Structures are given as structure tokens and as C-alpha cells.
Amino acid sequence: MTSRRMPVDRDPVEPGPDRPLTILVDGEPVAGTVGQTIAGVLLAAGRREWRTTSAGGAPRGVFCGIGVCFDCLVDVNGLRDVRACLRRARDGDVVVRQGEPEVVA
Numbered sequence: 001m002t003s004r005r006m007p008v009d010r011d012p013v014e015p016g017p018d019r020p021l022t023i024l025v026d027g028e029p030v031a032g033t034v035g036q037t038i039a040g041v042l043l044a045a046g047r048r049e050w051r052t053t054s055a056g057g058a059p060r061g062v063f064c065g066i067g068v069c070f071d072c073l074v075d076v077n078g079l080r081d082v083r084a085c086l087r088r089a090r091d092g093d094v095v096v097r098q099g100e101p102e103v104v105a
């Protein structure tokens with residue numbers, strides 16, 4: 001199987017020029033492009049994990065990428081438990097990583 005490359009001028013989707021956006025992640029500006037999900041912005045910025053599990057504090061980021069696993073949860077503009085893989089980033093979004101407190105048995 002070979003990869004297929006299509007010249008931009010023949011792409012039926014007719015993508016326009018990239019439009020930049022900036023989100024704040026734990027107070028740090030992260031650059032992205034309009035149309036990316038929050039997970040897409042984070043991954044493009046080289047971040048692979050942004051949450052920790054309640055049991056053991058294991059790092060999590062994108063696992064399924066389609067809204068099924070809930071591994072990618074973040075707080076967005078004060079709203080908790082937003083799936084970063086589904087939520088399109090908007091310029092100025094304030095994203096806070098989630099870290100669950102350790103569960104004591």
C-alpha cells in the first residue's frame with residue numbers, strides 16, 4: 001500500500017489558509033489552529049499527557065481519540081470533565097489539567 005498525496009490546489013475540501021488561535025493551558029499559552037480539537041492543539045505542541053488517574057496517579061492523554069474512553073478529560077473555561085478529543089479549541093479557551101486526588105482504601 002502506498003500513501004497518496006494530493007496537491008493542495010486539487011484537494012476537493014479546498015482548505016483555506018491556517019488561522020491561528022491560542023489557548024491557555026494551566027496558565028501557559030499554547031498555539032494552535034482553528035479547527036483543531038483541544039487534544040489536537042496539545043498533541044501538536046508535543047504534550048502527550050495532561051491528566052492523572054485517581055488510582056496510582058498514572059498519566060493519561062489521548063487513548064481512543066473518538067470520545068469513548070474519557071482518558072483525555074480536562075477543565076475548559078471552568079467546566080469540568082470535558083473530553084479534549086471532542087471539544088474544538090476556541091481562541092482564548094482556558095484549559096486546566098485534571099489530577100485526581102489519591103484514593104485511600
Ligand code: FES
Binds near residue numbers: 063065073086
Ligand atoms: S481520547 Fe478517548 S475520550 Fe478522548
